[in-house]
Amino acid sequence: MALEIKWFDTIDSTNSEAFRQIESAKDFTTYAAIFQTSGRGQKGNRWESAVGKNLTFSILIRPVLLKATDQFLVSQIVALGILKYLRGFGIEAKIKWPNDIYVGNRKICGILIEHYFSGANLSVSILGIGLNLNQREFASDAPNPTSLTLETGEEYLPEIELKGIIYSIKEYYDRLNVKAYKSFKEATEQSYIKSMYKFGEIASYQETGSEEVFEGKITGIDKNACLVIEKSDGTKKSYAFKEIRYLLNH
Ligand code: BTN
Numbered sequence: 001m002a003l004e005i006k007w008f009d010t011i012d013s014t015n016s017e018a019f020r021q022i023e024s025a026k027d028f029t030t031y032a033a034i035f036q037t038s039g040r041g042q043k044g045n046r047w048e049s050a051v052g053k054n055l056t057f058s059i060l061i062r063p064v065l066l067k068a069t070d071q072f073l074v075s076q077i078v079a080l081g082i083l084k085y086l087r088g089f090g091i092e093a094k095i096k097w098p099n100d101i102y103v104g105n106r107k108i109c110g111i112l113i114e115h116y117f118s119g120a121n122l123s124v125s126i127l128g129i130g131l132n133l134n135q136r137e138f139a140s141d142a143p144n145p146t147s148l149t150l151e152t153g154e155e156y157l158p159e160i161e162l163k164g165i166i167y168s169i170k171e172y173y174d175r176l177n178v179k180a181y182k183s184f185k186e187a188t189e190q191s192y193i194k195s196m197y198k199f200g201e202i203a204s205y206q207e208t209g210s211e212e213v214f215e216g217k218i219t220g221i222d223k224n225a226c227l228v229i230e231k232s233d234g235t236k237k238s239y240a241f242k243e244i245r246y247l248l249n250h
Contacts, residue, residue, distance in 0.1 A: 014031040
């Protein structure tokens with residue numbers, strides 16, 4: 001099936017554009033921009049990207065068979081699809097929970113997924129992805145960025161790479177068929193955990209609102225998709241996204 005990709009020279013945000021087309025867009029339509037004037041990141045941050053250097057795009061999918069409670073499966077599929085795409089360049093990336101993509105200690109890709117529901121099920125998910133492609137220098141407040149170019153020394157054509165990354169996500173997503181749903185979900189969760197940044201390693205964390213830095217290791221994610229960290233005294237605690245911060249330079 002041919003991919004439907006709509007390119008924009010300049011747009012506010014591809015996630016916002018996908019939302020404007022939510023009624024009529026076909027499953028897997030992609031909205032891509034050379035430049036976003038109001039690119040959005042997680043936690044209400046802005047997503048900055050040099051004009052024409054990187055990939056900034058959103059895929060609109062209709063995962064209507066998924067329960068609202070399974071929405072984290074969508075994040076896992078997207079992150080694992082991107083990891084597979086990067087592996088094609090010899091890059092072994094990791095997923096910094098919930099869905100940043102890291103190479104070593106540097107962020108190469110950010111993901112902002114926005115879900116819409118119909119009753120107890122998902123109706124639409126907008127998969128907003130910013131992948132650093134050809135950018136070599138970043139604004140000083142960007143947290144530890146890297147790009148495909150910085151990792152491999154090559155330059156890339158955005159139109160070609162966009163198709164590659166969409167196919168990789170789609171290939172993963174298409175395996176989501178109802179009959180094998182339970183085993184697919186379990187296998188996806190295992191792959192996700194195996195690919196987690198800092199999994200099983202002692203690292204430094206800080207709870208939101210606390211000055212205290214503590215050491216612990218990630219042991220997995222719980223049934224609510226919260227991050228589980230085991231402290232050095234053996235106690236385990238689950239954290240929602242806004243409750244915990246990784247300290248990268250400790
Ligand atoms: C993050 O904070 O790491 C998530 C960044 C997500 C950025 C992408 S770029 C394409 C899409 N449109 C947006 O406005 N945001 C996402």
